[in-house]
Amino acid sequence: MGEDQFGSRVHQTEAQHVPVLSLAIQRLLDDFAWQAMGAEFRFDPDMPMLVSITFMAGPGPRVTWSVSRELVYRGLHELSGSGDVQMWPVGSADGATARLLLESPDMSSLFELPARPLARWLDSTYRTTPRQDEMAGLDWDSFIADILDGAEEM
Template identity: 35%
Template sequence: MADKLEQPARARLITPEGRERALPVTLRYASGDPLAVQITFPSEASLDGAEVTWIFARRLLEEGLRAPAGSGDVQIWPCGRARAVLEFHASRGVALVQFDRAVLRRFLARTYAVVEAGREGEGLGLDRGLARLLGGAGCDGSPSEKY
């Protein structure tokens, strides 16, 4: 089973004038960061001519495919039966990007094949690592090991 996946996709950037511009993007997921997904936009889509990657919660993507979700820099909502809109807020402005929902659903399903929902923390030793870092007790109440 792959621990990373990458899926090219087509998106439509909605311009301030309301026009759509086709845009190739790359959807990414890695088991090393199991709670997050990434969308990378090509340099021609950014104001400064640099490739841009947005990283946000996988759960936000899942929720946004069903109903409006998000209240921060990334917001997602269904748009009709076949599309979803992702809205990205940055210091220099806002970008609206439409995707076919089927593409995002397929990508999301592939991420769950890499790391199942609810199992994102397994193998990472987060509780134990945090206890060590903070010098506190382990999850079972016993003193944590020190480095």
């Protein structure tokens, strides 16, 4: 995977007009070795509270995680999240990189991300759907009905 394939760039998807960010990132393999890989960050205005991250390590399978957009935003400036997903800034005062820790019962992975292009991309998602409008499009009646239907099945 060449740098030009996963260099830092933002482009628009044709179908949804949602910015997609492709980044060259690093994954910690052990105490001293890092693996270069690619990641794509996606934002769907219909689900504005989430960011989807697809990790691509060579020709193998892709893995996608959905995480809170707010967690990613805060993680560029301070320790954010707990449990399965955590993010924090690393290095110099200018916050050139951030680390993202993803854990599941079977494994954990630590990634290093370039913070500046990620921050610019997040700003564009907040211009698309501001923080105060995240809950505006939710169908609360369907959400509560789904919860109540699930409770009856138990």
